[in-house]
Amino acid sequence: MNFSSKLIEDAVNAFATLPGIGKKTALRLTLHLLNMPPEVSESLCEPILKMRQNIQFCSTCHNISDEAMCSICTDKGRDRSVICVVESIRDIMAIENTNQYRGLFHILGGVISPIEGIGPSDLNINTLIDRVKTDEVKEIIMAISPTIDGETTIFYLSKQLAELPVKITTLARGISFGGELEYADELTLGRSIAARLPYGK
Amino acid sequence: MNFSSKLIEDAVNAFATLPGIGKKTALRLTLHLLNMPPEVSESLCEPILKMRQNIQFCSTCHNISDEAMCSICTDKGRDRSVICVVESIRDIMAIENTNQYRGLFHILGGVISPIEGIGPSDLNINTLIDRVKTDEVKEIIMAISPTIDGETTIFYLSKQLAELPVKITTLARGISFGGELEYADELTLGRSIAARLPYGK
Numbered sequence: 163m164n165f166s167s168k169l170i171e172d173a174v175n176a177f178a179t180l181p182g183i184g185k186k187t188a189l190r191l192t193l194h195l196l197n198m199p200p201e202v203s204e205s206l207c208e209p210i211l212k213m214r215q216n217i218q219f220c221s222t223c224h225n226i227s228d229e230a231m232c233s234i235c236t237d238k239g240r241d242r243s244v245i246c247v248v249e250s251i252r253d254i255m256a257i258e259n260t261n262q263y264r265g266l267f268h269i270l271g272g273v274i275s276p277i278e279g280i281g282p283s284d285l286n287i288n289t290l291i292d293r294v295k296t297d298e299v300k301e302i303i304m305a306i307s308p309t310i311d312g313e314t315t316i317f318y319l320s321k322q323l324a325e326l327p328v329k330i331t332t333l334a335r336g337i338s339f340g341g342e343l344e345y346a347d348e349l350t351l352g353r354s355i356a357a358r359l360p361y362g363k
Numbered sequence: 364m365n366f367s368s369k370l371i372e373d374a375v376n377a378f379a380t381l382p383g384i385g386k387k388t389a390l391r392l393t394l395h396l397l398n399m400p401p402e403v404s405e406s407l408c409e410p411i412l413k414m415r416q417n418i419q420f421c422s423t424c425h426n427i428s429d430e431a432m433c434s435i436c437t438d439k440g441r442d443r444s445v446i447c448v449v450e451s452i453r454d455i456m457a458i459e460n461t462n463q464y465r466g467l468f469h470i471l472g473g474v475i476s477p478i479e480g481i482g483p484s485d486l487n488i489n490t491l492i493d494r495v496k497t498d499e500v501k502e503i504i505m506a507i508s509p510t511i512d513g514e515t516t517i518f519y520l521s522k523q524l525a526e527l528p529v530k531i532t533t534l535a536r537g538i539s540f541g542g543e544l545e546y547a548d549e550l551t552l553g554r555s556i557a558a559r560l561p562y563g564k
Contacts, residue, residue, distance in 0.1 A: 165456065166434050167427045173414035176407050181395050182388065193453065194382050195415055196427065203415035206377050207408035213374035214396055214404035226368050226397065233367050252394065255366065 170196075222293070224269040224286050226251055234258075234267060241265045243300040247290065247319065249273055249312075253305060265303070268293065273306060273315040282318060290319070294326050301329045308335060371397075423494070425470040425487050427452050435459075435468060442466045444501040446494065448520065450474055450513075454506060466504075469494065474507060474516040483519060491520075495527050502530045509536060 165171040170192060177188035195203045219225070220232035227233070234240065234254075244265030248254055254267050270285045293299065302323060306312040320330050336354040337346045346354075366372040371393060378389035396404045420426070421433035428434065435441065435455075445466030449455055455468050471486045494500065503524060507513040521531050537555040538547045547555075 166459065167418065167429050169410075169414040169418050169429050170427055172410035176410040179403070179407060180392050182391070187383065189453075189456075190383070191381050192411075192414065195411065196418065196452075200415045202380070203411055206380060207412050209370075209373035209377040210393075210396065210404055211408050213370040213393065214401045217368065217370050217397065226371055228368050228370055251397075252390075255390075258367065 222289075223267045224271065224289070225254055225267060239264070243298060244303065245290070245293065245299055245301070246303040246305050248305045249307065257305060265301075270306075270315070273309075273311040274318055275311045285315075287319065287322065291322060291326075294323060294328050299328055301331060304330065304332045306332075308333075423490075424468045425472065425490070426455055426468060440465070444499060445504065446491070446500055446502070447504040447506050448491065449506050450508065458506060466502075471507075471516070474510075474512040475519055476512045486516075488520065488523065492523060492527075495524060495529055500529055502532060505531065505533045507533075509534075 165174065173192045173195075174185065174188045177183055177191050178185050183191070195206070216228070218227050218230060220227045220235055221230055222235045223232060225232040225234060229236075241264050245268050246257060246263060246265055247268045247270060248257070249270055249272055251269065254269065257263050257267075268286065268290050270287065270290075272280055272285055274280060274282055274285065290302075294302065302319075304316045304319065306316055316332060323330060335350070336357070337343065337350060343351070366375065374393045374396075375386065375389045378384055378392050379386050384392070396407070417429070419428050419431060421428045421436055422431055423436045424433060426433040426435060430437075442465050446469050447458065447464060447466055448469045448471060449458070450471055450473055452470065455470065458464050458468075469487065469491050471488065471491075473481055473486055475481060475483055475486065491503075495503065503520075505517045505520065507517055517533060524531060536551070537558065538544065538551060544552070
């Protein structure tokens with residue numbers, strides 16, 4: 163594409179480095195900023211740069227944080243006897259948005275995946291075991307995706323934690339609320355029948 | 364959404380001010396930058412800020428430019444006797460990408476639209492007339508969208524230029540290349556039959 167301006171071309175190329183943003187969208191965003199006062203570009207870039215420069219990772223749970231410890235770990239109102247083990251920051255946000263959980267978290271940073279060359283040493287497993295040993299943790303919730311790699315990770319963690327006096331639980335599995343039964347996959351539906359619950363519980 | 368970090372929240376909100384980017388995409392972009400080294404965020408923001416601070420508008424044709432005059436107006440190899448009148452910068456890029464035009468341009472900055480309150484005085488019409496008077500312009504191509512507002516603008520411009528010794532042309536209209544005849548709209552198809560061309564021209 164011919165931009166007739168190096169400045170525009172550089173800005174378009176910068177936007178196009180972002181995932182899911184192609185050259186056409188990048189041009190649209192650039193022309194949008196061009197139509198707006200210069201302050202709009204500044205108030206776009208300033209928080210992004212500030213975020214990347216100042217962000218920290220919580221020394222306890224590896225969550226993103228503005229301080230050395232994250233707002234969840236420092237919250238006195240949370241139940242310190244339960245740790246919910248998740249893969250990534252995004253999972254914490256998803257669980258927090260449900261307003262159904264008041265315990266702490268621990269981010270693994272991924273799942274064990276032999277194909278991608280991710281072994282237990284690449285994940286935040288040692289810090290989890292240390293937390294279980296030192297803090298008064300009674301329950302570990304494995305909130306990890308029910309994929310093959312996820313199940314492998316849960317199995318590995320449960321072996322590592324077997325010696326410690328802690329209860330290990332996983333998220334309930336079954337058909338989704340609001341989902342049509344005919345569209346549920348066979349594995350989920352089959353297991354949902356096998357693990358059926360008494361009505362009203 | 365609960366971000367557990369003010370820095371992340373601000374960055375997400377900054378991304379979400381861009382057109383076509385919602386909160387979820389903004390979060391994805393923010394987490395992408397978080398996973399990358401800080402230099403990636405800098406090389407995203409730097410060209411954007413630089414573009415917005417340093418961009419100029421060509422004093423002749425109102426095109427975006429790195430200098431006081433744009434690269435098209437300063438190009439000695441272009442035909443100075445033809446001016447192509449367009450609505451916006453994007454139209455120049457589209458025409459330049461065809462590699463079919465070697466004349467100059469003039470950006471109106473929109474079209475006359477009584478509904479949106481845009482009158483002739485809001486557009487770069489006086490500078491166009493000055494150019495036609497002073498430069499040796501032989502032809503004005505009206506490359507304006509064939510909408511009602513666009514046609515009104517072409518009509519207004521042709522009246523304004525009527526006294527001057529300049530030929531006024533418009534883009535050829537008819538069915539699109541590669542288009543299926545049955546999907547062409549009735550107006551275009553009807554006019555294409557009425558304005559049929561000798562084969563081979």
